[in-house]
Amino acid sequence: MKYSKAIKPISYLKAHASEVVRDVSNNHDTMIITLNGEAKAVLQDIEVYEQNQESLALLKILAQSTASLGKQKVKPAQDAFSAVRERLKA
Numbered sequence: 001m002k003y004s005k006a007i008k009p010i011s012y013l014k015a016h017a018s019e020v021v022r023d024v025s026n027n028h029d030t031m032i033i034t035l036n037g038e039a040k041a042v043l044q045d046i047e048v049y050e051q052n053q054e055s056l057a058l059l060k061i062l063a064q065s066t067a068s069l070g071k072q073k074v075k076p077a078q079d080a081f082s083a084v085r086e087r088l089k090a
Contacts, residue, residue: 007032007039 024045033041
């Protein structure tokens with residue numbers, strides 16, 4: 001995506017709100033809204049937003065796993081599954 005074509009002033013959004021929302025939704029685009037020449041907001045298709053949130057969640061899990069591995073706070077999978085089975089029995 002070329003952001004140079006996706007940058008619009010807030011006055012454009014005010015004048016063409018329904019068209020902008022329709023275009024962003026139909027094309028799964030992202031639009032940057034400016035105020036006084038500065039980027040202030042992002043308008044994004046909901047599906048793109050949800051995908052980004054899922055990706056961020058996975059990256060956080062990966063970062064936590066890497067940190068745990070670095071601190072040697074890990075145990076063999078068999079031990080972890082055994083502990084879960086024990087909790088489920090209780």
